[in-house]
Amino acid sequence: MSDTVQKPLPEMSQVAKPFWEAAREGRFILQKCAACGKHVFFPRIRCPHCSSDQLDWVDASGRGTVYSYTVVVNNAPSAFINDMPYVVAIIQLDEGVRLLSNIVDCDPAEIRCEMPVEVIFEKLDEQFSLPKFKPLT
């Protein structure tokens, strides 16, 4: 049965350790470049805009809008078969960066592009809490 398949944990990169530590405490943080002032996601070793290595971790709003979404109802990867239906979405954060996540705590049929959402954290294990999103109330 598919319920024996382990959920894939994030393959953590060294540079992203602060993100996952903050997530464990329920805080959503992003890298911000001290040189060009832009927010950066996913976490990088050097700024993808100006190549600076002065990337600081800053508190982020955890709010954004749905850039796009899809409801997975069939043929999911093994580890996600028991989750169907689940929503995969690209979130446009207020800080100007995008990330992939799931939208939870709502009827998937009500999701629309540009819908406002906010972050919540879902604990996977002692090390990882995943940033997921729910409709902004």
Next chain:
Amino acid sequence: MSDLRGNIAIAGIGEVPTGRYPDRDCIESAVQSAYLALEDAGLDKDEIDFVIPCGTVYQSAYNSDLICSRIIGEMGLKNVTSNAQVFSGGASSATMLKVAGSLVYSGIAKHVLCVHSDKLGTGLSGQAGIDLFAYAGIHREWEVPFGQHYSSIAGLVMNRYMYETGTTEEQIAAVQVSNRKWAELNPNAMFRKPLTVEEVMASKMLSTPLHAKMSNMLADGGASFIVTDASRARELTSTPVYFLGEGARVTHFSLSQEADITRFGYADAARDAFERAGLSPKDIDVAEIYDSYPIFQIIALEELGFVERGAGGAYYLDGKTWPGGELPVTTNGGMSSQGHTGGGGGVALLVEAARQLMGKAGERQVADARFAVVTATGGTYVDAQVEILGTEIP
């Protein structure tokens, strides 16, 4: 203008049927298609001096064999100086052609064999195929843990594109009908029975709004082409296919980081390619547009300049891309109907473009085809590759 323009040619092509062939080894698909390409070019096997094997994804051990010169050993090639894998996922057709062409133009190689085969149809179970592609090019820290996979990628792109353009699911389904019309005429295609928009819409939902029959089908297959310089190609064959221009952009690694998932880099890539070829979209007789999912075939057709933004779906639905239509598109049936052989979906399209220009496309031959455009993209649609080929140098 690129120095390769008109100086490089495809002298021969070969392909084995795509589909489910459990008794045909992966190496057999490679070797048989390579020999078909040699025969087509009128070339002896020992005139090949450089081999470029495309990556195979069904089994990493087999791919290690390819990296370590298995093709040379299996074919007994006596005069090969180098074996070098070129692999960019679905974009490999374009990158193999550019690398092979550059090697020939520089004088490092004379006759380059580009060869692909895979066994994704019968070398893996269906669920193993889904799971393999849930990791292929998908970020293991930021996307895999959220259940991202290729059906959800297609669903994400469709929803945003439909939101921005008003295109309907039926119009997207029509791409599959167009591809099937061509595959009905292609003896190497996996699916050849007629298909309707209604059948596509009635197939099970995978990842909204992507239906099962909007998806490609993993398959076994193999295709090869031989690249040489233009004057040598003219000595070898009466049907050399000239490389006229290319343009390309790599725009992301993870889909969520793509600036515009309704466009990608095709407009810039196409502008470069047409400028380098000295041609415009209205000069093109056949457009081999990479699919894998129909939404990408619509986006590329629009961004290349063949139809206006948002008009692509209606263009397919109106039958303009069918056999006998005003612009023949994806004339082998694409990965939705010919079958998805990993890196080979693009190779099959490149071979089909050459086949049409050589006048060897049988029942689906586009009359008087002089200029063809062929696109490709790899991974999570990380790049936009555009190549222009012709029977003459304009």
